[in-house]
Amino acid sequence: MSSDDPISPGNPPPTASKDAAASAVHAIPDSSADDLESGNVVTIERLYRKLDLRIIPAFWVLYFLCSAIRSNVGLAQTMNPDAGHDLATVLHLTPQQISTGLALFYVCYVVFEIPSNLVMTKLSPHVWMSRIVVSVGIIGACMAAMQAAWSLYLLRLLLGVVEAGLWPGMTYYLTLFYPPSRIGKRIGQYFTAAQVSAAVVGLVSAGFQKMDGARGLVGFQWMFLVYGVITVAVGIVLLWWLPDRPVAVSGQQNHQQHENKWRRLLLESWMPKSPPALTGADADLHYHDLKRVYHRSSWGPRDLLRVFLDWRLYPLLAMYFGVVGVGIGVQNYATVIIHAINPAWSGIELSLLSAPIWI
Numbered sequence: 350m351s352s353d354d355p356i357s358p359g360n361p362p363p364t365a366s367k368d369a370a371a372s373a374v375h376a377i378p379d380s381s382a383d384d385l386e387s388g389n390v391v392t393i394e395r396l397y398r399k400l401d402l403r404i405i406p407a408f409w410v411l412y413f414l415c416s417a418i419r420s421n422v423g424l425a426q427t428m429n430p431d432a433g434h435d436l437a438t439v440l441h442l443t444p445q446q447i448s449t450g451l452a453l454f455y456v457c458y459v460v461f462e463i464p465s466n467l468v469m470t471k472l473s474p475h476v477w478m479s480r481i482v483v484s485v486g487i488i489g490a491c492m493a494a495m496q497a498a499w500s501l502y503l504l505r506l507l508l509g510v511v512e513a514g515l516w517p518g519m520t521y522y523l524t525l526f527y528p529p530s531r532i533g534k535r536i537g538q539y540f541t542a543a544q545v546s547a548a549v550v551g552l553v554s555a556g557f558q559k560m561d562g563a564r565g566l567v568g569f570q571w572m573f574l575v576y577g578v579i580t581v582a583v584g585i586v587l588l589w590w591l592p593d594r595p596v597a598v599s600g601q602q603n604h605q606q607h608e609n610k611w612r613r614l615l616l617e618s619w620m621p622k623s624p625p626a627l628t629g630a631d632a633d634l635h636y637h638d639l640k641r642v643y644h645r646s647s648w649g650p651r652d653l654l655r656v657f658l659d660w661r662l663y664p665l666l667a668m669y670f671g672v673v674g675v676g677i678g679v680q681n682y683a684t685v686i687i688h689a690i691n692p693a694w695s696g697i698e699l700s701l702l703s704a705p706i707w708i
Contacts, residue, residue: 465514490577
């Protein structure tokens with residue numbers, strides 16, 4: 350079995366002979382070829398708007414939910430404290446144990462990030478993205494059953510393992526469909542989900558505190574369970590919604606290669622296929638627009654070393670570390686800090702007061 354060779358920075362269109370390349374270009378419908386050669390801005394923009402409607406809202410929702418599950422442990426520290434149903438009291442945790450549990454997520458997230466993305470480049474990207482979201486939802490729902498410090502540690506470690514590669518994986522996925530000049534804007538669009546999530550989770554946690562004691566679950570357990578179930582459902586839907594790698598409709602017989610046997614047997618034999626984002630002349634035009642900017646290149650250890658020796662990398666790392674470090678700290682401890690300012694505020698008031706920070 351063979352499939353169309355996808356385009357990506359790491360896997361651009363294969364180089365064909367001049368005759369084959371010419372025949373592939375001539376195979377494009379005349380209208381599409383004219384658009385490509387004349388640089389018809391209206392047509393190209395229409396194609397990318399169509400892709401935006403298919404990809405960006407889905408990315409926004411999945412990033413919103415994954416961010417919520419990652420950070421809702423921080424809110425659980427001050428939910429229903431008057432009833433003794435906050436996280437520390439129910440699980441008999443010390444502040445140090447909670448901090449350790451929060452930190453363990455990032456250990457696994459960093460360690461498994463590169464392996465996760467390497468796997469994603471070999472498999473169907475939309476399947477791997479769906480796997481991440483479903484796994485995050487399952488772990489998030491299981492957090493409702495935590496009983497002691499060891500269960501907090503275990504689930505936070507597992508959450509880091511399964512969510513590893515989400516952010517860079519989303520960026521890689523965009524490179525399959527957009528030229529480099531169009532990617533930054535799209536990242537900015539779905540990155541807003543993290544800030545909105547932090548605000549909304551704070552507001553909604555006030556409602557979960559009203560459910561404290563319902564069916565034997567405390568408020569933060571309801572929060573973990575509901576977010577987890579919703580995230581699993583969204584992850585399953587993504588299997589049918591997110592498109593796979595783009596391919597040209599015409600002229601593609603010149604760009605076929607044998608697929609990895611393991612991928613074919615374990616994935617394509619039983620995984621659902623999502624409909625392509627573009628079809629017909631639109632798919633051809635999009636494919637050749639990407640082919641125009643992405644070219645096959647090989648990387649080796651020397652190239653990797655050159656990246657690490659580039660001094661311009663490290664000021665950017667320092668700036669990003671500062672921004673992310675402060676953001677994570679506020680997200681995990683906002684209600685704890687607010688409670689220290691005025692211990693008389695209730696758990697609901699603390700949750701509501703944490704939301705404006707992100708607006």
